[in-house]
Amino acid sequence: MSLNKIFNTVTAGLVTFLFTLLFGGASALADTLHTDGIHSAKPDQLGFMEPATQVMRDIVDFHDGLLIMCIVVCLFVLALMAYIFIKFNAKANPTASTTTHHTGLEIVWTTVPIIILLIIAIPSFKLLYLEDVIPEADLTVKAIGNQWYWTYEYPDHDDFSFDSSMLSDEEAAAAGHPRLLGTDTHIVVPVNKTVRMIVTANDVIHAWAMPAFGVKIDAVPGKLNETWFNVEREGLYYGQCSELCGKDHGFMPIMVEVVSQEKYEAWIVKAREEYAGIKKDNLTRVAAMLPAQQ
Numbered sequence: 001m002s003l004n005k006i007f008n009t010v011t012a013g014l015v016t017f018l019f020t021l022l023f024g025g026a027s028a029l030a031d032t033l034h035t036d037g038i039h040s041a042k043p044d045q046l047g048f049m050e051p052a053t054q055v056m057r058d059i060v061d062f063h064d065g066l067l068i069m070c071i072v073v074c075l076f077v078l079a080l081m082a083y084i085f086i087k088f089n090a091k092a093n094p095t096a097s098t099t100t101h102h103t104g105l106e107i108v109w110t111t112v113p114i115i116i117l118l119i120i121a122i123p124s125f126k127l128l129y130l131e132d133v134i135p136e137a138d139l140t141v142k143a144i145g146n147q148w149y150w151t152y153e154y155p156d157h158d159d160f161s162f163d164s165s166m167l168s169d170e171e172a173a174a175a176g177h178p179r180l181l182g183t184d185t186h187i188v189v190p191v192n193k194t195v196r197m198i199v200t201a202n203d204v205i206h207a208w209a210m211p212a213f214g215v216k217i218d219a220v221p222g223k224l225n226e227t228w229f230n231v232e233r234e235g236l237y238y239g240q241c242s243e244l245c246g247k248d249h250g251f252m253p254i255m256v257e258v259v260s261q262e263k264y265e266a267w268i269v270k271a272r273e274e275y276a277g278i279k280k281d282n283l284t285r286v287a288a289m290l291p292a293q294q
């Protein structure tokens with residue numbers, strides 16, 4: 001087998017492997033959506049959860065595009081290096097060339113990376129703008145991070161407020177939620193409506209993150225951060241606090257239920273009654289639920 005043939009076989013093998021990775025990832029992504037409308041990561045999942053908003057779809061597309069560019073660049077560099085190792089090693093090429101500069105080549109290896117970076121920058125800025133600029137919102141929900149649960153407020157509806165803490169393993173299993181992701185209460189928002197999320201914290205920095213929405217924003221004490229989402233499909237979505245906030249950082253999940261406008265309105269009526277003036281003793285509850293700390 002000639003060196004050329006070996007080189008071709010190795011390259012073809014690598015390309016096949018990488019494409020299997022890529023498209024294997026894509027098919028895992030497609031069946032992330034559970035039939036019962038529960039959207040969460042699943043065992044052995046490759047890639048992202050199935051997007052539920054335009055923003056997340058754009059993030060996934062951008063990620064996939066970048067990955068393809070990375071693969072092409074890596075393969076190109078790998079091929080160049082292999083070519084050099086084989087063609088210009090001491091045995092194959094005993095008399096080395098004394099060439100040290102090549103103006104044309106230097107212009108090419110400066111401009112090509114700049115062009116690649118510009119190709120990346122344009123969709124990147126577009127995406128940043130899409131995430132950052134909040135369209136006219138249909139409703140506002142406020143999330144407040146606490147050690148270690150979330151408090152939600154609905155400023156559009158008399159500011160009613162409630163706390164949302166993690167269910168124990170048994171409670172989550174009984175309610176059909178994934179372990180460490182189910183919460184006792186959760187926010188409900190209407191489908192296909194723009195929701196403005198205002199996020200802050202009471203004690204330390206937390207982060208309100210909902211992977212399927214493409215949302216992750218820091219909850220900073222004394223500061224109001226804003227983000228938005230417009231969910232296209234009804235269902236139950238899970239997220240987690242995504243800023244290391246202390247020993248129980250991993251035990252303050254986020255649950256969002258997306259429902260039709262009618263169901264949302266019915267929920268608002270019920271929730272206003274149920275949560276009016278109620279403030280649960282969540283710290284005691286969380287402390288009782290978690291394993292004893294040394």
Ligand SMILES: [Cu+2]
Nearest residue numbers: 206241245249
């Ligand atoms: Cu936290």
